[in-house]
Amino acid sequence: MLGSGILQGLLVTAKNFVGSFHDPARYTTLEYPEVKPALPEAYRNFPFLVCDNATDPLGTLRCVACQICEKECPPQCIYIEKSRDKKPDATGKPQIYPAVFAIDTSVCMSCQICVEVCPFDAIKMDQVFEVATTDRYAALLLDRGQLTKPNTYFHTIHPTEAAEVDARLAADRQAAEEKARVAALAKAKAPAAPQAPAAPVAKRDQTPESAP
Amino acid sequence: MNATPLANPSSGAHVRSVPGDLPGDLMEVSMGPHHPSTHGVFRMIVTLDGETIVRLKPVFGYLHRNHEKLAENTSYLGSMPYTDRLDYLNSMTNNWAYARAVEQLAGIAVPERAEYVRVILAELTRLLNHTCLAGFLMQDCGCSGTPLMYAFREREKILDLFESLSGSRMMCNYQRFGGCRVDPSAAWLAAAQQLVDGYGPFLDEFEALLTGNEILLARTQGVGRLSAALAINAGVTGPMLRATGVNYDLRKVDGYGVYPRFQFRIPLGEHGDVYDRYMIRILEMRESLAILRQALAGLPAGPIMNPAAKLRGFRPKAGEAYGRIEGPKGEIGFHLVSDGGPNPWRYHVRAPSFINLTILEDLCLGHTVADAVIILGSIDIVLGEVDR
Amino acid sequence: METLTQLRDRIAALFPAANVVLVTNPSPSAQHALRLDATHARAIATFLRDDPALQLDQCTNVTGIDWPEKEVVDVARTTVADPAGGAPRVVEEKTRRIEPGRLEVVYHLYSIALGHGPVVLRLVTGNRTDAVTLPSLTPVWRSAEFQEREVYDLFGIVFEGHPDLRRILMWDGFKDHPMRRDYREPDDYEWEPTPHGDVLAKAKLHYPAPAPTPAAPSAP
Numbered sequence: 001m002l003g004s005g006i007l008q009g010l011l012v013t014a015k016n017f018v019g020s021f022h023d024p025a026r027y028t029t030l031e032y033p034e035v036k037p038a039l040p041e042a043y044r045n046f047p048f049l050v051c052d053n054a055t056d057p058l059g060t061l062r063c064v065a066c067q068i069c070e071k072e073c074p075p076q077c078i079y080i081e082k083s084r085d086k087k088p089d090a091t092g093k094p095q096i097y098p099a100v101f102a103i104d105t106s107v108c109m110s111c112q113i114c115v116e117v118c119p120f121d122a123i124k125m126d127q128v129f130e131v132a133t134t135d136r137y138a139a140l141l142l143d144r145g146q147l148t149k150p151n152t153y154f155h156t157i158h159p160t161e162a163a164e165v166d167a168r169l170a171a172d173r174q175a176a177e178e179k180a181r182v183a184a185l186a187k188a189k190a191p192a193a194p195q196a197p198a199a200p201v202a203k204r205d206q207t208p209e210s211a212p
Numbered sequence: 213m214n215a216t217p218l219a220n221p222s223s224g225a226h227v228r229s230v231p232g233d234l235p236g237d238l239m240e241v242s243m244g245p246h247h248p249s250t251h252g253v254f255r256m257i258v259t260l261d262g263e264t265i266v267r268l269k270p271v272f273g274y275l276h277r278n279h280e281k282l283a284e285n286t287s288y289l290g291s292m293p294y295t296d297r298l299d300y301l302n303s304m305t306n307n308w309a310y311a312r313a314v315e316q317l318a319g320i321a322v323p324e325r326a327e328y329v330r331v332i333l334a335e336l337t338r339l340l341n342h343t344c345l346a347g348f349l350m351q352d353c354g355c356s357g358t359p360l361m362y363a364f365r366e367r368e369k370i371l372d373l374f375e376s377l378s379g380s381r382m383m384c385n386y387q388r389f390g391g392c393r394v395d396p397s398a399a400w401l402a403a404a405q406q407l408v409d410g411y412g413p414f415l416d417e418f419e420a421l422l423t424g425n426e427i428l429l430a431r432t433q434g435v436g437r438l439s440a441a442l443a444i445n446a447g448v449t450g451p452m453l454r455a456t457g458v459n460y461d462l463r464k465v466d467g468y469g470v471y472p473r474f475q476f477r478i479p480l481g482e483h484g485d486v487y488d489r490y491m492i493r494i495l496e497m498r499e500s501l502a503i504l505r506q507a508l509a510g511l512p513a514g515p516i517m518n519p520a521a522k523l524r525g526f527r528p529k530a531g532e533a534y535g536r537i538e539g540p541k542g543e544i545g546f547h548l549v550s551d552g553g554p555n556p557w558r559y560h561v562r563a564p565s566f567i568n569l570t571i572l573e574d575l576c577l578g579h580t581v582a583d584a585v586i587i588l589g590s591i592d593i594v595l596g597e598v599d600r
Numbered sequence: 601m602e603t604l605t606q607l608r609d610r611i612a613a614l615f616p617a618a619n620v621v622l623v624t625n626p627s628p629s630a631q632h633a634l635r636l637d638a639t640h641a642r643a644i645a646t647f648l649r650d651d652p653a654l655q656l657d658q659c660t661n662v663t664g665i666d667w668p669e670k671e672v673v674d675v676a677r678t679t680v681a682d683p684a685g686g687a688p689r690v691v692e693e694k695t696r697r698i699e700p701g702r703l704e705v706v707y708h709l710y711s712i713a714l715g716h717g718p719v720v721l722r723l724v725t726g727n728r729t730d731a732v733t734l735p736s737l738t739p740v741w742r743s744a745e746f747q748e749r750e751v752y753d754l755f756g757i758v759f760e761g762h763p764d765l766r767r768i769l770m771w772d773g774f775k776d777h778p779m780r781r782d783y784r785e786p787d788d789y790e791w792e793p794t795p796h797g798d799v800l801a802k803a804k805l806h807y808p809a810p811a812p813t814p815a816a817p818s819a820p
Contacts, residue, residue, distance in 0.1 A: 319628030447743020531627020
């Protein structure tokens with residue numbers, strides 16, 4: 001019968017219309033600003049820098065300014081300047097740190113390639129998405145201070161990944177300590193060994209921190 | 213239908229003509245670039261005799277950003293997120309096509325689990341694309357809103373799956389050379405299974421809404437007929453080609469990935485008109501569901517990445533490769549030329565919706581402007597891919 | 601399908617005047633190619649499409665490639681026996697030559713009827729400046745129509761016999777061909793906070809001193 005297809009279609013529409021009032025599966029709208037969406041753990045938007053200690057964020061950055069992410073970033077939105085001096089990192093080893101670390105979030109496309117290539121677990125993906133500003137340039141250019149967030153924050157947004165990273169870093173640190181201990185033992189056993197190689201290290205340690 | 217096509221403008225001439233150029237009382241209409249029916253910034257210069265189209269010239273390039281030049285200045289890995297932005301509905305298949313081309317270029321093996329996951333994601337993408345296309349096509353028919361909203365409701369469920377796996381709804385950046393980035397968890401696979409189980413009933417409902425609708429039949433049947441010979445010669449691929457009755461699906465012909473292990477049928481059309489193109493996509497979705505069920509059931513354990521594959525400092529030896537897969541819109545291929553450096557010497561995208569537009573004028577001649585809108589809708593273009 | 605060597609020999613027998621070269625592809629994909637000369641390209645393409653054993657009825661992909669002039673160092677290794685009776689020495693002789701610049705078009709052909717492929721065809725222009733005309737294969741395969749327009753637009757290869765050769769992605773008044781390796785975009789520099797490479801060089805030109813830094817370095 002001509003028109004039966006249309007009637008069938010109207011029936012479907014009516015079912016959906018009525019269903020949207022009492023069937024939660026058909027009621028899919030979220031009242032957004034009042035009700036926030038539940039983001040999946042894997043959700044990513046814009047990178048941030050991880051620091052180990054929230055009380056001293058810039059002093060405990062994991063980043064050593066190796067500039068790998070700057071080189072690999074497809075839209076070239078990362079800008080890094082290395083420091084001239086060195087600061088001890090979490091394990092106490094003196095490391096270069098980023099004197100300037102800036103990400104232009106108006107260019108960043110949240111592809112997370114910087115996270116994948118980072119050998120130090122220093123840069124991770126954030127979950128912010130309400131980042132609208134009225135200033136196109138300055139407000140969207142995030143500097144080192146704005147980018148740095150503590151490891152505890154990383155744990156709240158990506159708990160699984162953060163736990164993995166922490167376990168890996170702890171294992172690395174333990175292995176390094178073990179190696180240092182074995183080396184120290186070997187050194188103690190061979191007191192006749194020439195002391196020359198150790199001298200420059202000792203000398204460097206004596207240089208004042210506030211060199212620049 | 214008695215209109216004779218006008219001769220092509222001479223080589224090098226601009227398409228846009230002054231009124232004096234047109235014989236008789238022909239009229240020239242510029243549809244687009246800002247027009248809701250052109251699915252983006254696409255322009256058609258239509259010459260009309262009354263309401264009948266006698267010439268139609270597509271104008272491209274409003275979204276051109278020279279994707280290929282960008283890729284020549286980026287590492288092989290760095291181009292992967294850019295492929296998401298070609299056909300932004302189908303980032304997973306774009307990723308796969310690019311990864312496949314690089315894997316052919318460098319001879320990288322892919323673990324079995326990754327091949328299965330790729331199939332699962334590609335078929336989910338096909339569901340997503342075809343659902344959207346059906347919704348948009350109805351929108352183009354003048355059926356404002358309802359089918360499109362139903363389609364988008366289901367699409368959002370697939371996008372939620374993509375988001376919980378890759379971190380992003382549409383710009384997934386998920387595949388890597390030699391595998392995939394993240395291993396899907398058991399919870400994710402259960403969610404995918406649940407979606408697959410619920411998709412059949414949705415398709416039934418969607419078809420009850422549309423397939424037998426008399427207005428839809430009147431608008432689409434016999435409109436925009438494409439012959440098999442022209443489709444083959446013009447390089448038309450994907451559902452467009454199969455709607456003309458040509459049995460050519462790369463999943464069967466090339467048998468890439470693990471597709472030969474699955475049982476599925478290739479739906480074929482008879483008339484090559486808009487209705488057939490719509491119907492082919494609905495039927496393909498049902499076959500995709502069959503593939504998904506088999507792939508989810510047979511997913512093996514094992515590594516998701518080839519451990520020998522390098523992420524950083526990847527420099528394939530000099531040579532070239534053309535890798536292609538069956539994307540939802542047709543054959544998506546990448547032609548890569550390497551000179552041994554870290555960046556490709558030449559990177560070319562074979563964009564299915566761009567090449568499928570070759571026959572747009574042939575399909576539209578003799579029809580009305582309102583028909584041109586649904587013919588364009590049935591070709592299924594995404595301007596991010598057409599203009600690159 | 602017959603091997604590419606057999607195919608080349610068959611073409612050479614059918615078109616004795618044609619110069620068909622087998623171009624090997626060293627990558628694991630092993631997609632070797634046939635390089636045709638411009639004069640016979642369209643006749644050979646028609647043969648490839650219509651031959652019952654080949655039926656390459658679909659030209660899937662058309663690409664241009666730019667090869668600017670470059671210096672190549674050929675190393676010829678010869679083993680020379682030591683006259684004193686010792687172990688033979690390997691002598692390396694290096695010759696420098698200039699590889700002339702050229703533009704290349706690559707066609708990937710598949711057969712839908714027989715399900716085989718790809719057969720890769722290559723056409724090469726004489727140089728990159730004035731001898732850039734090649735025969736269009738659009739009369740043989742319609743699918744080349746937009747793709748050859750794209751190659752014309754982005755590389756500047758002129759396809760003789762193309763029905764509608766106009767710019768396709770760039771606008772009509774555009775002058776250059778942006779996919780050429782030596783293309784330099786006009787200096788329409790806009791300030792970027794994180795400049796790198798070419799942009800950084802331009803930034804230094806536009807803002808000579810002080811060099812733009814994205815943020816003031818805070819004290820360590």
